[in-house]
Amino acid sequence: xxxxxxVFVCDCGTNIASVVxxxxxxxxxxxxxxxxxxxxxxxxxxDPGQELLRTAIQEHKLEQVVVASCSPRMHEKTFRKAVEAGxxxxxxxxxxxxxxxxxxVHHDRGQATQKAIDLVRMAxxxxxxxxxxxxxxxxxxxxxxxxxGGIAGMQAALDIAEAGHQVVLVEKEASIGGKxxxxxxxxxxxxxxx
Amino acid sequence: xxxxxxxxxxxxxxxxxxxxxxxxxxxFDVTIKKKAKYVDWDLCTGCGTCIEKCPTKKLKDEFDLGxxxxxxxxxxxxxxxxxxxxxxxxxxxxxxxxxxxxxxxVCPTDAIKFDDQDEYVTEEVGAIVMATGYDLFKWEExxxxxxxxxxxxxxxxxxxxxxxxxxxxxxxxxxxxxxxKEPKNVAFIKCVGSRDDTKGKSYxxxxxxxxxxxxxxxxxxxxxxxxxxxxxxxxxxxxxNYEEFYQRSLxxxxxxxxxRVSKIYxxxxxxxxxxxxxxxxxxxxxxxxxxxxxxAMVPGEDSIDLAKTIGFSVDKDGFYQEAxxxxxxxxxxAAGVFLAGCCQGPKDIPDTVAQASAAAVKVCGMxxxxxxxxxxxxxxxxxxxxxxxGFCVPICPYNAISLKEIQERGHxxxxxxxxxxxxxSLCQGCGxxxxxxxxxxxxxxxxxxxxxxxxxxxxxx
Amino acid sequence: MSVENKSGxxxxxxxxxxxxxxxxxxxxxxxxxxxxxxxxxxIRTPCSGRMDPMLVLRAFNRGADGVLLSG
Numbered sequence: 001x002x003x004x005x006x007v008f009v010c011d012c013g014t015n016i017a018s019v020v021x022x023x024x025x026x027x028x029x030x031x032x033x034x035x036x037x038x039x040x041x042x043x044x045x046x047d048p049g050q051e052l053l054r055t056a057i058q059e060h061k062l063e064q065v066v067v068a069s070c071s072p073r074m075h076e077k078t079f080r081k082a083v084e085a086g087x088x089x090x091x092x093x094x095x096x097x098x099x100x101x102x103x104x105v106h107h108d109r110g111q112a113t114q115k116a117i118d119l120v121r122m123a124x125x126x127x128x129x130x131x132x133x134x135x136x137x138x139x140x141x142x143x144x145x146x147x148x149g150g151i152a153g154m155q156a157a158l159d160i161a162e163a164g165h166q167v168v169l170v171e172k173e174a175s176i177g178g179k180x181x182x183x184x185x186x187x188x189x190x191x192x193x194x
Numbered sequence: 195x196x197x198x199x200x201x202x203x204x205x206x207x208x209x210x211x212x213x214x215x216x217x218x219x220x221x222f223d224v225t226i227k228k229k230a231k232y233v234d235w236d237l238c239t240g241c242g243t244c245i246e247k248c249p250t251k252k253l254k255d256e257f258d259l260g261x262x263x264x265x266x267x268x269x270x271x272x273x274x275x276x277x278x279x280x281x282x283x284x285x286x287x288x289x290x291x292x293x294x295x296x297x298x299x300v301c302p303t304d305a306i307k308f309d310d311q312d313e314y315v316t317e318e319v320g321a322i323v324m325a326t327g328y329d330l331f332k333w334e335e336x337x338x339x340x341x342x343x344x345x346x347x348x349x350x351x352x353x354x355x356x357x358x359x360x361x362x363x364x365x366x367x368x369x370x371x372x373x374x375k376e377p378k379n380v381a382f383i384k385c386v387g388s389r390d391d392t393k394g395k396s397y398x399x400x401x402x403x404x405x406x407x408x409x410x411x412x413x414x415x416x417x418x419x420x421x422x423x424x425x426x427x428x429x430x431x432x433x434x435n436y437e438e439f440y441q442r443s444l445x446x447x448x449x450x451x452x453x454r455v456s457k458i459y460x461x462x463x464x465x466x467x468x469x470x471x472x473x474x475x476x477x478x479x480x481x482x483x484x485x486x487x488x489x490a491m492v493p494g495e496d497s498i499d500l501a502k503t504i505g506f507s508v509d510k511d512g513f514y515q516e517a518x519x520x521x522x523x524x525x526x527x528a529a530g531v532f533l534a535g536c537c538q539g540p541k542d543i544p545d546t547v548a549q550a551s552a553a554a555v556k557v558c559g560m561x562x563x564x565x566x567x568x569x570x571x572x573x574x575x576x577x578x579x580x581x582x583x584g585f586c587v588p589i590c591p592y593n594a595i596s597l598k599e600i601q602e603r604g605h606x607x608x609x610x611x612x613x614x615x616x617x618x619s620l621c622q623g624c625g626x627x628x629x630x631x632x633x634x635x636x637x638x639x640x641x642x643x644x645x646x647x648x649x650x651x652x653x654x655x
Numbered sequence: 656m657s658v659e660n661k662s663g664x665x666x667x668x669x670x671x672x673x674x675x676x677x678x679x680x681x682x683x684x685x686x687x688x689x690x691x692x693x694x695x696x697x698i699r700t701p702c703s704g705r706m707d708p709m710l711v712l713r714a715f716n717r718g719a720d721g722v723l724l725s726g
Binding site for chain 3: 518571591623624625626628629638640641643646647649650651653654
């Protein structure tokens, strides 16, 4: 596989840029072996940000992408889609967390910038080992089983059945209703439980 | 309840237990044991003649928690759904001693089947909703100061529910279990087993503050010149209209006393409570006719076994573990298995209904697709390196790895070899198998050894 | 947390954090702006079960001063 990594450093408004020198991160990233392109942008997750990513992939013939922004738990899927829209496999992409795990927890600009650079270097070296992965699919049997016939089970079974799907409701006692049928009136409305 | 039984899309299997679950999201095979009912429910009309005529009438009724009596052939309760009876084989004269058989003779539709057997059926489903509910904390085994259950007039809140219920053993009249007299003064003790690390559980059972407020109100409402004392640690009324409901109890005259009851002992036909009013810093002794304990909700007895059978985890208290406490409150770690109600943790009726509907939506969301996309970051086996040792098989928490035999060309003709195989639908991508593999045949896509090593190296430059 | 650091020496701490708990917790620390020393470098793992002793040794071998596994 060719090594042409694109690095995109997000300012996140001032969330990242106020602590991390994103320009310096991008400039340093350009010197990392394998990196063909590096830039910064105010909001990478925004529409123009994603557009920037897509066009850069095509213009610079990028083969791998690294986005340094917020936590991957937040936007990994967003960028994976954008990378795919740019024409390369979504798994040839890594995210660097320089917000939650850098700019938001450190205040020393020098140290935080150095950390961001290290993390970008880490992601670049990882992404060079990434392989394209394919999402496969499995069939779904459109029938549900609900185990337990108390209020919870009955409500779930009814809702699924009302949506037009088959439901098997299994109850260990000889009657459904569960503990609720043993109750008298219920708070706060004092209506009957059955 | 009737809506459930009548819904054309719902198949009701009662008096049955799930014994085995195999497969994965979208494709589960569930084995169900239908316990012998000794009554053919297809023939039975639910007329109830057998129940009337059964001579074994004095069995303790489980539904009324032993406060009432029932015959050997019975419905769970008169309004049971389905409204059909079954035979308690242990106590039936015919089934235990081969005598009697009256029900068979009186049944107008010949529905009694003394030779009925347990039956196993397998259902093929795509999603499972766990709604196995809760049990009550066994206070009799822990609280010696409340008499270990030897005083008949120290009861639980669920007993109290049966006493105030119009369909209960007393027809809705509050009567003491010991002598059937109406109690004048009733004490309620909250947090019995809840919020008590030493004897019970550390958690709050969430519903007790409110149902105790209801019970105290019912005592004041139903019994003239009565007193309802509520002994509490805190009053927690977080919920819509809950605080107002609590105020209604206070306005009705319920006496709330902040303090734990340290001892209950009998005096004549009364019960004496030793306690303290911690707001006044005063020791206190209260004499009452009946004590009601708000016992903790605990996971159902068989619920942990069921979790193991299906393959998801439980929390430290044995409640079913949600995949994320805030963001995935109805999912489990087993894809395609969802949670509803108290099996996930103590909750009241509104929360239970809300969670059940949420679980239903998750199921419907799954069913809106004909095929499910699977996460590609799963383990893979390089069979050229795999020695077939099988060390990875028990390591996998999702039962995703199995051994299979493959045919290979050897030096002296065909050769059969055992290798590991990962079911990518079951694999959740945890990668626990990778370090366990001695021949480095296993690798986790997206988090391969090469990828992680390169990250370490890059950081340690 | 603060470390007396007169010599200017900066330790290299490698953290292996499980995506579902510790990594999420580190994110949460970020959301709450809880400050900690900047020498810490977190590597995301899918689960602490994925951790191979080889990775820890590799880190020390390459000059890490400390390794934290969390999951």
